Amino acid sequence: MELTLKNQLKRFEDACRSQGLRLTPQRLEIFKKLAQATDHPTAEKLYHRLMERMPTLSLDTVYRTLGTFAEMGLISKIETIESQAHFEVLDVQHHHLICEQCKKIIDFEWKQVDDATLPDEIQSLGRFERKTVVVYGTCQECLE
Amino acid sequence: MELTLKNQLKRFEDACRSQGLRLTPQRLEIFKKLAQATDHPTAEKLYHRLMERMPTLSLDTVYRTLGTFAEMGLISKIETIESQAHFEVLDVQHHHLICEQCKKIIDFEWKQVDDATLPDEIQSLGRFERKTVVVYGTCQECLE
DNA sequence: ATAACTGCAAACTATTTGCGTTGTC
DNA sequence: GACAACGCAAATAGTTTGCAGTTAT
Numbered sequence: 001m002e003l004t005l006k007n008q009l010k011r012f013e014d015a016c017r018s019q020g021l022r023l024t025p026q027r028l029e030i031f032k033k034l035a036q037a038t039d040h041p042t043a044e045k046l047y048h049r050l051m052e053r054m055p056t057l058s059l060d061t062v063y064r065t066l067g068t069f070a071e072m073g074l075i076s077k078i079e080t081i082e083s084q085a086h087f088e089v090l091d092v093q094h095h096h097l098i099c100e101q102c103k104k105i106i107d108f109e110w111k112q113v114d115d116a117t118l119p120d121e122i123q124s125l126g127r128f129e130r131k132t133v134v135v136y137g138t139c140q141e142c143l144e
Numbered sequence: 145m146e147l148t149l150k151n152q153l154k155r156f157e158d159a160c161r162s163q164g165l166r167l168t169p170q171r172l173e174i175f176k177k178l179a180q181a182t183d184h185p186t187a188e189k190l191y192h193r194l195m196e197r198m199p200t201l202s203l204d205t206v207y208r209t210l211g212t213f214a215e216m217g218l219i220s221k222i223e224t225i226e227s228q229a230h231f232e233v234l235d236v237q238h239h240h241l242i243c244e245q246c247k248k249i250i251d252f253e254w255k256q257v258d259d260a261t262l263p264d265e266i267q268s269l270g271r272f273e274r275k276t277v278v279v280y281g282t283c284q285e286c287l288e
Numbered sequence: 289a290t291a292a293c294t295g296c297a298a299a300c301t302a303t304t305t306g307c308g309t310t311g312t313c
Numbered sequence: 314g315a316c317a318a319c320g321c322a323a324a325t326a327g328t329t330t331g332c333a334g335t336t337a338t
Binding site for chain 1: 326327328329330336337338
């Protein structure tokens with residue numbers, strides 16, 4: 001069900017090209033690292049992971065680049081309780097569990113909600129589409 | 145369906161008492177102002193509104209107090225796209241529409257989701273309970 | 289060639305904290 | 314009267330921005 005890294009990279013390159021964005025090594029590495037990540041890293045986490053291969057990379061470039069990607073609709077910023085923003089490459093529609101103890105973010109799918117239509121009253125309030133569910137609680141590890 | 149201000153204040157005072165928190169004028173005013181607010185103000189917004197009646201109030205007290213209330217479970221911090229946190233007094237279970245243009249937050253009820261049980265796979269991941277839906281889009285005003 | 293992108297340093301915004309004073313219980 | 318909570322000022326964390334040099338197209 002998941003997209004392969006290869007497909008994601010292709011999609012990434014196409015998106016850059018179609019939006020007239022330059023394909024720089026930094027952008028490529030940042031995208032690749034985020035696509036491979038299974039957790040939902042913050043800009044800072046991602047930056048540290050990238051440092052190994054790209055010692056000259058700067059944190060501001062990571063921030064700037066993630067911002068660009070988010071605007072392009074290639075990745076999304078995840079809302080959390082903390083102040084730090086978390087990021088993920090857009091994949092299949094999914095929702096998030098957030099552990100209030102360790103702040104871990106876990107993806108899950110919930111077709112029932114994906115397919116549900118929003119209450120009618122909303123029609124008059126504007127045009128609303130993308131819906132995500134956030135469920136708060138405590139993860140298995142923290143329970144032990 | 146909404147709780148009256150009076151009831152909310154009662155609940156507030158009880159909560160303070162039962163948790164051994166002192167009932168200071170600042171706390172009372174902050175809670176009252178937030179309970180009356182129909183938008184979902186940030187700490188800063190709330191602070192400015194309170195300044196009229198309590199010119200000596202400080203912004204850090206507002207932050208500190210909102211933090212305390214949230215820990216007590218009296219109010220909740222709303223996740224948004226922006227960096228600034230928004231707050232609301234806990235009322236009936238509801239969800240949020242967020243306008244991506246003007247960042248407005250609109251409450252709505254969606255019983256269908258409230259009553260839905262989470263997918264089974266989640267059982268093994270931990271204990272997760274409170275679920276909220278966030279729907280992104282554009283509000284009526286911004287569409288015009 | 290040239291406009292976009294990067295890295296650096298400095299700025300900024302939201303929020304938190306230490307400390308001496310004040311006010312509630 | 315004791316101790317929690319306040320107001321002040323200063324610190325911090327996360328993120329953004331201006332600028333000069335570099336690089337992809």
